Amino acid sequence: MTAIRTALAAVMQLLLFLAIAPLVTGAIRTMKARLQTRRGPAIWQPYRDIHKLLQKGMVIPDTASWLFSVTPWVVFITAAMVGLLIPMVATHAPLSLFGGVLAVVYLLALGRFFLALGGLDAGTPFGGLGSSREMTISAIAEPAMMLAIFTVAISANSTNLSEVAKSAIGQSWRFLAPSQMLAFGAMFIVLIAETGRIPVDNPATHLELTMIHEAMILEYSGPYLALIEWGASLKQLVLMTLLVNTFFPFGLSSAWTAPGVAAGLGYYLVKLFAICCAVVLVENANAKMRLFRVPDLLAVAFVLGTLALISTFLF
């Protein structure tokens, strides 16, 4: 019985994620444009892109191997899987048994690993450039992320996200604790870096020298590109969800009941909107950094993480 409930929950949450992910990307673009007093694309544009790409045929580079074709699958599926490991509308993530926050991090790493290989596979200089930068940045983003995660995990003494959310709900206003705030700061910077947003990377650019994520997927086209784009937006959404639901777990319904889920969804969208706004603001307020300035930013994140950790038992 519970198995079926879990399965249903999983399907539901998965569909929600798949549905919302492009929307978030679109929303961020639009809001950004508005802030820059451009009209910008419609908020549905990402859906249209994906649909269009799925229709198109694709060109596979003749230098590429089977890895090139495997990569989109892996990228997409890992992102989707992560979606099942974190609480979205209810405190209980459907598949939280299969892995906690560590699994989340490492699954995303798996996707990145293949994406980087895909970038190298075509043999174009851009691919290599993109892979190298992407791996570097994510690598040095890792410790900060871990420290932030540890802070949360320690105060909840569990790495299981459902548990984290539960305990967070148990003690509301906990997010005001200095440790939580610092950890949130660290996580937010990491989010920027991981989702390739300004000031770390510019998702809109195709200028060779500044590309990171775009450079890796330069050779992809058609449905594969669609998968990767969708996967990317999924990853972004998932990370945002992780952020909001671990630090501000308001309104997460304690069980998978229809009203609870509906309420949870409402809260969730609100929180999501807030975080999108934050991202947009950051993107507008900053210019893209030089690649070798990025470590400084992440160093800040690392320091924040450490402080968060120490403050867990100093305050």
Place this chain on the structure above:
Amino acid sequence: MIDRAFFGGLLAYGAGAVAGLIAPRRSVWPRVLCCGLALFGGLLELCASILSLASGAHAHWEIPAGVPFLAYGFRLDALSSYFILILSLLAVTISIYSLGYLRAFEEKKTVGLLGFFYNVLLASLTAVFTASNAFFFLIAWEAMALSSYCLVSFHHREESTRSAGVLYFVMSHAGTGCLLAGFLLLSARVGSLEFSDFASGRAELTGPWQAAIFLLFFAGFGVKAGIIPLHIWLPEAHPVAPSNISALMSGIVIKCGIYGMARVFFEFLGMPPLWAGITVLIVGVVSALLGVLYALMEHDLKRLLAYHSIENIGIILIGFGSAMMFITLGYHRLAALALIAGLYHTMNHAIFKCLLFLGAGSVLHGAHTRNMEEMGGLIGRMPRTAFCFLVGAIAISGLPPLNGFVSEWLTYQALLAGFGTTESLTRVLFPVAGALLALTAALAATCFVKAFGITFLALPRSEKAERARESDSFMVTGMAILAVACVALGLGATLFLPVFDGITARLAGAQVSGDLIAAGGLALSAGSARGGTVSPAGLAATFVILSVIPGLLLAVRRSKRKRVTGPTWDCGLPGLTSENEYTAFAFSKPLRMIFAALYQPRREIQAEYEVSPYYPKAIRFDSEIESPFEERLYVPVQRVVLALARRMRAIQAGSIHAYLAYIFVTLIVLLLYGVRS
């Protein structure tokens, strides 16, 4: 039964050694006999270890040695059996692999010699893991070092190989000196050479004695394990050996150090002081981080792998160090968890590092180069090798759902739990160690994207790589077995965990496999289901299920879609050539810039141009990074010692008057001494 299998295996190794010596040269026989017998011995040892692990029986045998009160004693307890299990698994696969690999050596008449030392090494390793008294342990230990030295300097015609071999053997011998001193202290304390007496007499080991013994053993085993800063021999010695031997060395020989630490620190040392655990933990973190950072700068495939051995030893030591701290702080269940993390990673690293070295070997065999800048495009030319190598790369990067992920996950859990074990500031050590471990893992992933991507993907960078051919079925089989093992140990982790109960019960005083298995064996938990769970199997299953979605997406209107292969975009240049490709050197450039403080990179660029510096005819670019431990630590010490020695030679300057004077002075002094007393 167990002993029959065990000694049968030893005998098989011995027979293999003899066969290597007497088999007719320049024929197939040395290869077939040595590898075949080694394979057979490996299988027998495998049975023995599995049997003893299953039965939990402690087998013990004594064989009188040359001098009666020094006996050759074997003991097969849980820990020994575990390491024998690892060893014999590698022995089997490597022997299969070698059957193919050594074919290239057959025109050389020395293949028999290689087989001889290979079997001797296997036998001595078996003895190291099962020795039951200090004397025999040292014998086996040095026999192992000796045979591996001979194998390392197998290609002794190259100067680099010779010096690497000498460096290895000298450092290893210095390590043995430390071990000798340590064991002597122990025996002086306990009054016997038997390990069992060490274990029972550990109670009265305290204060400076304990400290001295700990430091001696940490140094002695550390040299073998290749902890920083005692690691300098490792990246020299491992690459120059024949690849199957490199695999054996990186896979299991350096694990002798780990075995020794497990044995001594947890069984003989009694209650280790807290600083000991902290030392091990910190050394582990440093080794892991520096190891991977230096690996990133390597473009020689085998050197890169060798540096990764240092990294993984570091990860293992993180587990051990925290386990020691937990024992001191009195948390035995946590200690067991950390110990399991370390031991499990020991096995995993043995398997995937062996797999990777075998892969490198078959690349070397196919493309005749170790330099990654000359490779590329091999995935098309040697697809099976490429696939196995990819599995290994994913595993060593600690990515789910393979075995590397499981052991790293356990390590994280141990570190996290460690935060609650003490109120003092040392608690911060654990999460920080965790964060640096995360950095290490991420860098390792980066490094293997480079290693795999540059080696196997895109266009071949040299005609050596152009002409590369897939290796024969023996070699591929060897690798395939290990690849399967990587997957099995990842997905079936919960089935494997109970193996550790016997070990942790003895070493950490707790059996925790029950708590580590959640949801009826489906998931792995950190002590309690609340604390967090992970299920590689579940993740893998989910992966398969979810792959339906992209499947559907790609299925829609497939008929209308056409899928063509075209040339890669070449920025409008006439055709994409291998010159356009990103090089391994360029790939690691950002990290070289970011960690410049560590690497101290030196670069020089020379451009020749005729008209204007903007249109150079040729550009030469050199860049090298500093290797601080050699340049700052070892070379100066060596220089000083040799200078002193040269000065001392003045004693023997050839003047008989001086010689007589020495005696005269000694005589006078002693006479006066006699008068005084």
Place this chain on the structure above:
Amino acid sequence: MITLMAAFVLVLQIAMVGQRWLITNIRVFAAQSFLLAGIAFTIAYFNHAPHLYAAAFLTVALKAVLLPIVLERLVRKIDIGQEIAPLINVPVSLLIAGGLTTVGYLVAQSLHRPEQTASRASLGHNTLAVAVSLFLIGFYMMISRRKAIMQVLALLSLENGLFLAAISLTYGVPLIVELGILFDLVVAVMVLEILVYRIQETFDSMDVSKLSRLRG
């Protein structure tokens, strides 16, 4: 009486240190050996130790007569310069010799056993001191002399010290041992003579400080 002779022996030894001429040195050595024989006779006479007579006689025959002759013949055969030219100049050598004598007395002091009868004690004590001094000074001469033959001579005078010790302390070790020792001595000198000769003709010099090719 014995002490007096012993003192003379010591004086002769120091004279050897101060002496510059080779032949004279050999003669001084002969005299010294003769005195030793005298001591031996006296002890034999006073303490009724018959086998010492034989020892004394042998000493006269070998050390006082045979060896000096052999050595002089050698010197004549290879007519080397008479000058000794020591490494360390004479005054310093004499000072050192004095110092060594004190060392000898110190050693003898600590061996001094009051509980024994006066005559034996005094004899033992003083002559032992002389013996040790002889030994040390002879040793010192080996270090300070350049010429191979002088080193041989020094070695011999060192042996004299031993002989003195032997007879005065213990009234001679058993005769057969005594014989063996003396025999060995003779053989040693023969061997050394051959060596010296060959060194002379190989390096055409007897300066052993030139023998310094083997180093390190």
Place this chain on the structure above:
Amino acid sequence: MILLFILAVPLAAGAMSFAANKRPAMEKINLGAFGLVLALAGILVVQVLRDGRVSAWDGFLEADSLSALVVLLTAVVALACSVYAIGYFRDERDHIMVSELRKYYTLTPLFVFAMLMVAVANNLGVMWVATEATTLTSVFLIAFYGRATSLEAAWKYTMIGGVGLSMALFGTILTYYAARNVPGADTLAGLNWSVLARNAPQFDGTTMKFAFILVLLGYGTKAGIAPMHTWKPDAYSEAPVPAAAMLAAGVLNCALYGLIRFHVLAARCVGPQFGSQLLIFFGLLSIGVAVPFVLVQKSFRRILAYSSIDHGGIMILGLGFGGAFGALGMLLHMTFHSVTKPLLFFCAGNVQQRLKTDLFHRAKGGLIHAMPVTGSILMMAMLAVTGTPPFSLFQSEFTILRAGVTGGHLVPTAFCVGFLVTIFAGFLVHFSRLVLGPVPAGHGSASNTEQEPCPWKKYSLIGLASIVVILGFWLPRPLFELIRNAARIASGEP
């Protein structure tokens, strides 16, 4: 009775080969004589094992287990050397004339006779005489080649040896003096060790101390203990290889044998403390002195000398540590060293005869291709002599070090371990450079085969090598019994 035979055989051999005037005759005589000596030594060992001690001429000659052990080792070394010598000198046929060979083949048996005499003489004075005789008989073996350098070596050997032995004699006399109160001291038997050992407790302590000091320096000189070691490198590198091997493995044992005898007396008289600290000091000093010279050594003949200085140091260190293991370890070490060191000398000799040099940098390396057998055995012997497991010297060193730790001498033990590791490093660096490496330009792949004209050298090599390997894993019971009884004597148990 047996003792007389043992002594008589080499004497006779010496006389016969002096009379002989053909090379083969002399070779046969030596070979036969030493074979016979070995056999007799075996019988002696059996008898000693059976009834404790064997004596002749009412105790003038006496052999207990210790003497029997030394006799056995001397016999083994002598035989091995004589086998090797045949090959060695046959390869130098062209520039060595029969008269010189006669000198060698005559002096060697006398040399061996002297060494055996040292071992079986009960009277300390006679023992001294015999020791002196070893010097005198070996001088001309060192000066054998008549080069300037060999004369130099011989001169230094004689001078330093002479001084040393006179010190030893002084010590012997003082011992006699110290024993004067003992009833019946002034008879011939007064200097018999068996008698002295019985009455040692009544000796005069101070005198005994001085006696021990002098004897330590004296016999230490013969054994080449630092700082009296300076003659060793010269003598070992100049003498013909078989003679050098006999010096290194034979004389060393005899000198140490003498030292042990006096150490027992001193220990019984003034307690072990006094002697032990001196022995430990000088042992450590010798090992330490060897270190720098091994590290920066140019000649592979001289490095062997330093190695035997080092081993002499280890042995007296073991004697100094005392206790249950010390003396045992020392005698085990003596046994193993006596079979290992000649092997190393023989290999070095082959290399030198082939390359016409004894300098590392002149020998271009790659020996293993030029002479596989010698090369590999050389490498093995090198590892064995540096005390690398599984070779037997490790067992004895382990025992000695264990004695050190159990005796509470932690600092000396630590130093010893450090020195040994460094010495190993030096040896490995030098010899791996010599043995391994590419095929030198001199002999291409055409002559890439073993070129050792005379099989006799190979016999001795392979024979000794197999003994070394076997001893590493299996020590015959009776031999161990002998060593243990000898150790009892050496550690002063009544």
